[in-house]
Structures are given as structure tokens and as C-alpha cells.
Amino acid sequence: MTVEAAWWSSLRDGAVRCELCPLGCRLNQGREGPCGSRANVGGRMAATQYGRLVSAAVDPIEKKPLYHFHPGAAILSVAAQGCNLHCRFCQNWTISQGRDASSSPVTPAQLVARARAEGSLGIAYTYSEPLVWYEFVRDTARLARAAGLKNVVVSNGFLNREPLLDLLPLIDAANVDLKAMDDDFYRKICKARLEPVLRTIRLCREIGTHLEITNLVIPGYNDDDEHLARLVDFVADVGRDVPLHFSAYHPAHRMDAPPTPLETLRRAAALAKRKLDFVYLGNVRIRGAGDTSCPHCGELCVVREGYATRNLLSDGNCCPGCGRKLPLVAA
């Protein structure tokens, strides 16, 4: 089900320029982009992974992770193959970097029908990098919105401004991966750059898309206090109410640094809590590390054990202790 891509222009001799992400690839005829999702087919840019799902499962929304968007809801979560980053530590590399995962064809209408049949909150575009299968996300999100479903993206945020501005109004919630507050890290470890990711995060906030941020903490790469402080300062500048998830790394793909020690995660959380209201630890079992407490009175509002969620909020999103409204989207 290959369809013509959006966001490209013609060059001489049948080549095309992709204008979707900041890499701006020039592709000669027959060539595929490094994201594995777009190719020059006969002098036109094709979205080669359109509707080719390599994964589809109903997940707790906490697994995205989104902790402040319909806590406890289940959401149909899907992926096609491909990613425009090439992180050495990728935890999902078989579908983000692989080129031979078996896929099942699905149309946007079929996917929306399945989400409704499953009683899902909506559709989460996740696991690999959804923004490189942009056209499928866009077409499905339009239908899902019309059907009263929510659209969620879990993304590396490495996209050009214009495509993002077109897509974001259809997206209800985003978790953006901020891999490091360091352009060198992005260049050397991910083959990308930092600034476009920061721009995406700011744009989500400006447009009003519900936003949460994840940082995978890798020992020896992005875990020193000075670096963590810069990351926290940036998130605090976007909004002290933006939930920040520090996630534990485990050796995968092309990185063999040791797993993140619990002590490192605790140190990151302590540092972040000086400036942010909601800091969570993920990929580990630390009692209380996934709970939401009221930043005003400290009352427990949402309890999370693994992916089991106990919602104690009152009147949708109010603290059960002091009654104040929390920055949390609930039914």
C-alpha cells in the first residue's frame, strides 16, 4: 500500500529532496531514505511503510509512558517500520532499524474500526518512530478524531517545523524523547541534532498538545549532574508542570554500557524535583516512583504498581486532599 509522500520536492535528473525531517535527504531514483520509510520511486517520493503494521497491541497508556493523560486507560498501540535516528542504544532496534520485519496491511479506516471495537481510548503511534510514517499517522488521526478517539504519538521529535505544525492539531498527547541535552550526543550517538527536538517540545506546548518528556539515562553518557541539570532547566523553562520520565537503560543494539543503577535514577529524580512538579522513574520497579502526588499538599493522587493504576483523583482531575485542579487530562 505505498502512497505518495508529503513534504518533498523535485530536483534535477529525477532526484527528490525530502523535507519531512531535518536530515533533508537527497534521494536519487530507486534510493531509500535512511529512515527506511520513504523512497524515490520513479522520481516521486513514496511513503513506503504506509499501512504496513509491524506491531499492534492494546497497552496501558502508562506504558507509552503517559501518566497525565487519561490515567489507567487502554490504548491500541501500533507501529510501522522505520526511524530517522540511529541511536546506538535503541531498545526497539529490530523494528526501528530493521528492514525485514513481517508486516500486516491495514487501512486507516480499518485501524480506527479496530480501536473502536477494542474499546480503546484511541490510537497510539509508537514503538518505532511514527513521524517518519507521517502520512499514515495523519490519515488515521483524522479519521480517529472524527470517530471521537484520541491520538497519541511517542516520538523522537526530530521533524521539520512545517510538517509538525500541520500534524499537531490532530494529536491529543505526545511523549517526546529528549535523549540528552547535548548536541554532540545527538550527533555521535543518534546521528541527529538536538535543536529540532527542543523546537518540537516547545511547539507541542505552544499548540496545547498534552506533553510529557522521557529521558533514557545511560551511565557514562548523559547521567552526570551538570548534564541532568541542563535537561531539567530546559523542561522547567517549557513548564514546571510537564511530567518528566527518567527511564532506565539496558544494554541493547550497539551499546554495551552497564544498565542504569537505581542510585543514578534516584539522584536524577532528586535533582529534577527541585524544579519540576512531576518526576517519574520508568523501566524499573521502585515503590512510589511512578505515583502522582499533589504538588500543593503532597496527597497521593494516582498510584501505579507496574502497569496497574489506581486513580484517586476527584472530579476528574482534582486532588483528593486539597481539591485543587491538577494539570492532568482525565475522562
Ligand code: SF4
Ligand atoms: S524522513 Fe527519512 S528520507 Fe526524509 S529527510 Fe528524514 S531520514 Fe531522510
